[in-house]
Amino acid sequence: MTVVDAEQAPADAGALDRSFWALLARRIGGSFVVDEWGRDEDLLAVLAPLARLVRPTVVEGSELVPELGPALVVHDHRFEPAASLAVAVALGAATGRPVRFGGVPDVAPLGPLLRRLGGVATQLDDLRSLLRSGEVVVVSFGVDLRHPTGVGRPDPGVLGVALEAAAPVVPVAVRGVPPAPVRHVAVGRAIGTRHRRAVLDTAELAATTMTRVAELRAAARPRP
């Protein structure tokens, strides 16, 4: 975890004021905060409630996301655009932590716009930098062509970075494909990597993550 010197932390108390006039004043004066990855906190504060109005997301088990330090949140594969964005926004609102999401294309204007909302390309170097800085990042499983409707398969490279950074891996299952009016996000118990780097390899971590996500999915499935 990166400990930020108190002197270096943003000291602008006005930055916490989320009223319309404060947001507008910061936008005109240029004093809004854009971080190194391009995340614009003020823009998110305006757009996130609108996204929740369009399609609400219910989060179960948000307390399982670590309160401090890095975490890699992995969710099952979805044939739904912007699923990671929706999970990140919902988890951010539920935990109060800035939550980022991967899979952003490096093409303007879509890429820069998604970066403003907390997106990052699933670039292993950037992921390593994010986790070293103590950030929470949401990534999706890739599609498993043998079982297209299954949970999908995690990217071993991504899990390898989490292992290297000793970041816990938090399994998440998403339920509710549009046009279902509500999206459900079920968070599972984090898979710790800090004390297991010597014994846990990427393949084993991938298998454990897939099992946990599949269990969450099964538990979330409505029973007859």
Add this chain to the structure above:
Amino acid sequence: MAAVRVVITGMGGELGTAVAQLLEADESIEEIVGLDLYPPRRRLLRAVFHRVDPRNRERTAAVIAACRPTVLVHLGVYEPYSRSSPRSAVARTAAGTVAAVPAAVEAGALESIVLRSGIEVYGRRRGAPVRPDEEVVPDPTCGFGHSLLHAEQVCRDAGSRAGVAVTLLRFATIVGPHVPSPLGRLLRLPAVPFSPLADPPFSVLHQHDAVAAFVAAVRRPYDGAVNVVGPGAVTASQAARLGGRIPVPVVGPGWRGARALAEAAGAPVPEHVQELLLRGRTADGGRVAGILGLRRIRPTPEVVRHLFEWSQVDYLRDPGRLAA
């Protein structure tokens, strides 16, 4: 350290002069010798300055050989449109590096090399990491980045041959009220161009923090690269608003006109600055505190605000203030 002798190339610039001033105050440094095409910006008390064109290899080698430096601070890296045209910046950087570094090694007493490099070496190719750390393999995409990478390679090769530590200080774009910087000049124009399709974030570094990094690297030699970046970021349109300037959206071929207008207004836009405006430029500077002991680096938004203040020249009379 005993009998430390320091050679500073590029001593005539703002950074070189400031580094020399701070090192002068250090009693453990026996001798400070500087070279540059231009004389130092301020009076130096102990340092000896030689006015040498960096392209003059023989004279550069002779001055360095006479000093037998234990530390080479290679600040003779020229940013395009900072003090030189792009073409002469490349020529001076390459020739000065090839002349100074081997000469310092051959003098026989060298213990460390400190190089002024930049995060431009990482490049901003499509798909490149947005916030590269020191483990990312350099892949420059602009002329200045290639120039810096060449200087790094020359220093690394010489360092490995001589078995000395080579500290590569990869700075974010250095700006400050009194540093000749193409980005600083552009941001101070009444109207500042930006890309409305991207307006990506970039980080900068205050001149005093760059100077403090050099002094720290002289005192704590480290073999490897270190990113030195002001925490946080701003976008071009945000920087314009912070300075009370008018952000002007520019797309596609409009950049050609914007560059011509900026040049006519006295702020030519080199390739690496245009790349910064279109693709952004930041880096992970999380290791600098542990390696160089620099714990208080000015955040990027604060540096940009300072740029617009037109503050008085801040003479470095008290070395403790910056070296802390």
